[in-house]
Amino acid sequence: MATVSRALAGSHPVSAATRARVMAAVESLHYVVNVHAKALSGGVAGPVALVMEQIIGPSFADVAAGVEQEAAARGRLSLVCTTHGDQGREHDLVQLMREQHAAAVILVGGAVLDEAYHERMAEYARALDAVGSRLVLCGRPPLPGDLPVTVVEYDNRGGAFQAGDHLLSAGHRRILYLGGDPAMSTAEQRRAGHLQALRAHGVPYAEELDIPGTYTRASGYDRMRDALKAGLDFTAVFAGTDMVATGVLAALREAGLDVPGDVSIMGFDDVPFAADLSTSLTTLRVPYEDLGRTAVRLALDGERRTSGGDHVILGTQLVIRQSVRPPGEKGTGRGRRGRT
Amino acid sequence: MATVSRALAGSHPVSAATRARVMAAVESLHYVVNVHAKALSGGVAGPVALVMEQIIGPSFADVAAGVEQEAAARGRLSLVCTTHGDQGREHDLVQLMREQHAAAVILVGGAVLDEAYHERMAEYARALDAVGSRLVLCGRPPLPGDLPVTVVEYDNRGGAFQAGDHLLSAGHRRILYLGGDPAMSTAEQRRAGHLQALRAHGVPYAEELDIPGTYTRASGYDRMRDALKAGLDFTAVFAGTDMVATGVLAALREAGLDVPGDVSIMGFDDVPFAADLSTSLTTLRVPYEDLGRTAVRLALDGERRTSGGDHVILGTQLVIRQSVRPPGEKGTGRGRRGRT
DNA sequence: CTGTGGGATGTAACGGGTTTCATCGCGAGG
DNA sequence: CCTCGCGATGAAACCCGTTACATCCCACAG
Numbered sequence: 001m002a003t004v005s006r007a008l009a010g011s012h013p014v015s016a017a018t019r020a021r022v023m024a025a026v027e028s029l030h031y032v033v034n035v036h037a038k039a040l041s042g043g044v045a046g047p048v049a050l051v052m053e054q055i056i057g058p059s060f061a062d063v064a065a066g067v068e069q070e071a072a073a074r075g076r077l078s079l080v081c082t083t084h085g086d087q088g089r090e091h092d093l094v095q096l097m098r099e100q101h102a103a104a105v106i107l108v109g110g111a112v113l114d115e116a117y118h119e120r121m122a123e124y125a126r127a128l129d130a131v132g133s134r135l136v137l138c139g140r141p142p143l144p145g146d147l148p149v150t151v152v153e154y155d156n157r158g159g160a161f162q163a164g165d166h167l168l169s170a171g172h173r174r175i176l177y178l179g180g181d182p183a184m185s186t187a188e189q190r191r192a193g194h195l196q197a198l199r200a201h202g203v204p205y206a207e208e209l210d211i212p213g214t215y216t217r218a219s220g221y222d223r224m225r226d227a228l229k230a231g232l233d234f235t236a237v238f239a240g241t242d243m244v245a246t247g248v249l250a251a252l253r254e255a256g257l258d259v260p261g262d263v264s265i266m267g268f269d270d271v272p273f274a275a276d277l278s279t280s281l282t283t284l285r286v287p288y289e290d291l292g293r294t295a296v297r298l299a300l301d302g303e304r305r306t307s308g309g310d311h312v313i314l315g316t317q318l319v320i321r322q323s324v325r326p327p328g329e330k331g332t333g334r335g336r337r338g339r340t
Numbered sequence: 341m342a343t344v345s346r347a348l349a350g351s352h353p354v355s356a357a358t359r360a361r362v363m364a365a366v367e368s369l370h371y372v373v374n375v376h377a378k379a380l381s382g383g384v385a386g387p388v389a390l391v392m393e394q395i396i397g398p399s400f401a402d403v404a405a406g407v408e409q410e411a412a413a414r415g416r417l418s419l420v421c422t423t424h425g426d427q428g429r430e431h432d433l434v435q436l437m438r439e440q441h442a443a444a445v446i447l448v449g450g451a452v453l454d455e456a457y458h459e460r461m462a463e464y465a466r467a468l469d470a471v472g473s474r475l476v477l478c479g480r481p482p483l484p485g486d487l488p489v490t491v492v493e494y495d496n497r498g499g500a501f502q503a504g505d506h507l508l509s510a511g512h513r514r515i516l517y518l519g520g521d522p523a524m525s526t527a528e529q530r531r532a533g534h535l536q537a538l539r540a541h542g543v544p545y546a547e548e549l550d551i552p553g554t555y556t557r558a559s560g561y562d563r564m565r566d567a568l569k570a571g572l573d574f575t576a577v578f579a580g581t582d583m584v585a586t587g588v589l590a591a592l593r594e595a596g597l598d599v600p601g602d603v604s605i606m607g608f609d610d611v612p613f614a615a616d617l618s619t620s621l622t623t624l625r626v627p628y629e630d631l632g633r634t635a636v637r638l639a640l641d642g643e644r645r646t647s648g649g650d651h652v653i654l655g656t657q658l659v660i661r662q663s664v665r666p667p668g669e670k671g672t673g674r675g676r677r678g679r680t
Numbered sequence: 681c682t683g684t685g686g687g688a689t690g691t692a693a694c695g696g697g698t699t700t701c702a703t704c705g706c707g708a709g710g
Numbered sequence: 711c712c713t714c715g716c717g718a719t720g721a722a723a724c725c726c727g728t729t730a731c732a733t734c735c736c737a738c739a740g
Contacts, residue, residue: 003719005698012699013717030470032438036384037696039376040725047419055408056629061401068395068420077440079387080408080420098372100417130370217616246616273613276557276586343689345728352729353687377726380695 008033039101046103046133047077048296051093053109054082057243058271059288063108063138066292074300076103087120094124098131104150104299106292108138110186118143125149134299134309138291140185142311150309152295156186159284159316160193161200163266164238166282166318168201171326172236172264175203178223178248179240180215187212190240190268208232215240220247228255235327236264242271242283245323249277260325270319280321287314348373379441386443386473387417388636391433393449394422397583398611399628403448403478406632414640416443427460434464438471444490444639446632448478450526458483465489474639474649478631480525482651490649492635496526499624499656500533501540503606504578506622506658508541511666512576512604515543518563518588519580520555527555530580530608548572555580560587568595575667576604582611582623585663589617600665610659620661627654 006012007022014022025031038044048071052060064080071078079102083090090107097105105128111117121143125135129148137143142151167175177194180187191210198205209232213219220239224247227234237252239245245267252259259265259279267274267283274281291314298310346352347362354362365371378384388411392400404420411418419442423430430447437445445468451457461483465475469488477483482491507515517534520527531550538545549572553559560579564587567574577592579585585607592599599605599619607614607623614621631654638650 001696002698002721005696006719009698015718018718030467032435032471034380034696035439035441036376036379037725038698040374040380040696040727041698042725043698044376055401055405058398058401061395061398061404064401064404064420065395065422068422072421077419077421077436079417080404081417082405082408082412095372096417099375101375127370131372217612246613250616271613272557273586273611273617276590276618277613277616278618341727342691342729346689349728352689355688358688374726377695378728380697380726381728382695383728 045074045076046101047071047079048299049079049081049093049097049100049102049105050292051081051083051090051105051107053085055080059269059286060108062288063292063295066289066294067106067296068292069289070293070296074296076296076300091120094127098127098133101131102128102133104134104136104296106136106138106295106299107140108292108295109140110180110184111140112181112183113141113185113188114183121149122147136295136299138295141189148309150295150298151311152291152298152314153312154286154291154314155316156189157193157196159268159286160190160238161197162193162316162318163268163284164194164197165200166320167236167238167264167266167324168197168203170236170264170324171328173203173327174206174209174234174236176209176227176232176234176237177211177240178220178237178244179210179212180244182212187215187240194238209234213240213244215243217243217247217250220244221251222247224248224251225255228252234263236266236324238266240268242267242269242274242281245274245281245283246277249279249281249323253278260323261329264325264327265323267323274319275321277323279323282321282324283319285317285319287316290314385414385416386441387411387419388639389419389421389433389437389440389442389445390632391421391423391430391445391447393425395420399609399626400448402628403632403635406629406634407446407636408632409629410633410636414636416636416640431460434467438467438473441471442468442473444474444476444636446476446478446635446639447480448631448635449480450520450524451480452521452523453481453525453528454523461489462487476635476639478635481529488649490635490638491651492631492638492654493652494626494631494654495656496529497533497536499608499626500530500578501537502533502656502658503608503624504534504537505540506660507576507578507604507606507664508537508543510576510604510664511668513543513667514546514549514574514576516549516567516572516574516577517551517580518560518577518584519550519552520584522552527552527580534578549574553580553584555583557583557587557590560584561591562587564588564591565595568592574603576606576664578606580608582607582609582614582621585614585621585623586617589619589621589663593618600663601669604665604667605663607663614659615661617663619663622661622664623659625657625659627656630654 004022007014007019050067068078081093125147128135136150138152179191213223237248239248245265267281270283270285274283344362347354347359390407408418421433465487468475476490478492519531553563577588585605607621610623610625614623
């Protein structure tokens, strides 16, 4: 038994004859080592767990792809778990990953940054640290205090500033901002970036143009229809997400408005089909796959473990297509007062 | 130690006082059972492994979501692994899953159905069966012979027939078929369905309109440009995939052709953004998420294990949007002879 | 008052590897 | 020819739970 182990692991010298016999036996018996036994006695690298609300949606799938890729390159398995927004399930999953001795638990996606959130994360961080697992926050801001947490963000605020700046530089002054849930970190950061851009251009804030929602196509569609119905005055729409932008596009089209002739649209995410929408979307590319890869890399490499953790912010990139044009260059030019 | 186990598992009676003490200790020590030890000694359900070429791409992500969802509902973890088309890696992954004692290994995506493939699958099936794992083929035809394999397909051929029939019924006779790699099972099945529809309508097969490629946007774009340049005569394009259709749409648009005014397009897959393309796509909905769910359900439920395995074929559904219109209803009407 | 049944808990084996330590055999050097 | 030393291999401990089995103690019935 010991010899078999040595032969298979190659950790200690074994005679060629014995090795051959072992290999033959392994072959004929279809033998495979039992990971559990192996794990129990020593080695075995724990898997990398990715915890998100849902897989559906291009950005999450991209993060997952990045994680899987990087984990596989390091000989790790990657687990995919979804919470569907249920905190109880999130908690259970973290517990489960502790049992699994996961090398890293990556929590991805925006979150509501209230007091309870911080407590929850602190608890996760400590609990995971106690069993040698690493907590990684992906696409979320770092935690206050000195917790064993690795953070990989992308620059929501900077990106939104860049995007808003692009719109403003084109001459737009009345920009309808269709954001996400204001409680969510990403939504708030993007909104902050937009507001910052407004200030930078000396454009006064108009409350009626600042509309929250969710990051879904349906939300974009509904909010846009509402806005048109309400006769809001605007020349451009800044959608919190390409999905939102897609809904906006559909609603605008239905209303007989031309993009970008009548209304400009700015997206966010650069989903794969952004270029193929009825009007190809000017948007902001977010390096989702990179985000996943970086998360794994940071969690697994480096000897840190020095109380605090790494913190990386990935940049975003403006992708200029056809959905943004200076106002008034064609068609009615200035906004729209709905069908009133 | 035994008492602790009993208290936590609740399998045997333990006095309330002892249970309380155990719980307190667990709490203060942040104790969690070791899955490996637990697995070694008895229970512990193995994870469900999903093996695919890549995660990126809406259909794969949907399958993954279905698998994760159904696995989680049964208290199983789901592993995601990608092969990137490498058979060696596929083999390694199957081996790895045997070590992991995975409950099921789900291979998803079309495959080249040659002799070597069948041998490989047969080997996988037997090897997995030997350790109590189940092999599931998802989106692929069943294997010849009596192997312990579960198969979950969707009706590629029937769907393609339906789609082709839709085009033909609209009056199209010159249909450009932009298929996938003819060696791949899904591509061949779809093509067969299309040919069947042609026959059913008494339309002769035209070799120059039967163009293979890959299921990517780039392939659709390139093939379409080539076809236009070659001056092919056609009134409709049947794209093997919505991604291909997206590329076709882009190429047609660039060439100044109107869809569906000049050319009709039929897609396949009903990707989430199909409705939002420059012309919303008439396509065939494939129940990818269902596919994943069914795969897990079949693999985990049922006592079968009776040599052979289940075989389920899921239906598809025609989704009529705006990219198909009878030929000649507007514009040039009859195909296009390129820029020649 | 004693026998007995049963709840509560300790003991030990087991699962399947890895690793340390001990043993053994053989070739080379003294 | 003897011994030292090292490569090869066997024995046993260990990893950490679960569970069958053995104890032990107490309450209740006879």
